[in-house]
Amino acid sequence: MRPNILLALATAVALASALPVHAKDSAAVRVSGAWIRVLPGSLPNAGYAVLHNDSNQVVDLVSADSPAYGRVMLHKSVETGGVSRMLPVKQLAIPAHGKATLAPGGYHLMLMQRALPVKPGMRVKIRLHFADGSMLESEFLARPANATGISG
Numbered sequence: 677m678r679p680n681i682l683l684a685l686a687t688a689v690a691l692a693s694a695l696p697v698h699a700k701d702s703a704a705v706r707v708s709g710a711w712i713r714v715l716p717g718s719l720p721n722a723g724y725a726v727l728h729n730d731s732n733q734v735v736d737l738v739s740a741d742s743p744a745y746g747r748v749m750l751h752k753s754v755e756t757g758g759v760s761r762m763l764p765v766k767q768l769a770i771p772a773h774g775k776a777t778l779a780p781g782g783y784h785l786m787l788m789q790r791a792l793p794v795k796p797g798m799r800v801k802i803r804l805h806f807a808d809g810s811m812l813e814s815e816f817l818a819r820p821a822n823a824t825g826i827s828g
């Protein structure tokens with residue numbers, strides 16, 4: 677190979693290795709009260725938590741994933757004319773020095789295509805991804821179908 681091609685290859689390798697391989701952990705967001713309502717069979721499960729933003733800037737939750745589920749979506753439950761429906765949500769803002777709540781009847785993580793067994797009492801890893809490219813891995817406590825919160 678000619679030297680200038682080798683140089684181009686070396687530059688390409690150097691550029692590739694400079695790209696971030698892993699998203700940086702979010703230092704701004706904390707999760708509390710994280711739990712999953714486990715429904716029987718192949719029904720989707722729902723994940724709930726309170727997301728706290730300790731920083732001076734709004735942080736947007738844009739997606740999530742989990743080794744226990746093939747697909748995780750951000751949803752919002754809305755009631756129109758007495759009928760409850762779920763709508764996909766592109767992003768959820770966590771205000772600066774504030775919080776965003778995912779709870780039954782409102783925002784939630786829709787956990788679909790269960791890939792691992794999830795039983796009440798288990799702790800399930802879910803990674804939250806934010807608009808700034810950071811992410812946060814947290815453990816959600818699996819709870820039975822009739823649970824109304826992380827306890828009770």
Ligand SMILES: [Cu+2]
Pocket residue numbers: 751752762784785786
């Ligand atoms: Cu949903």
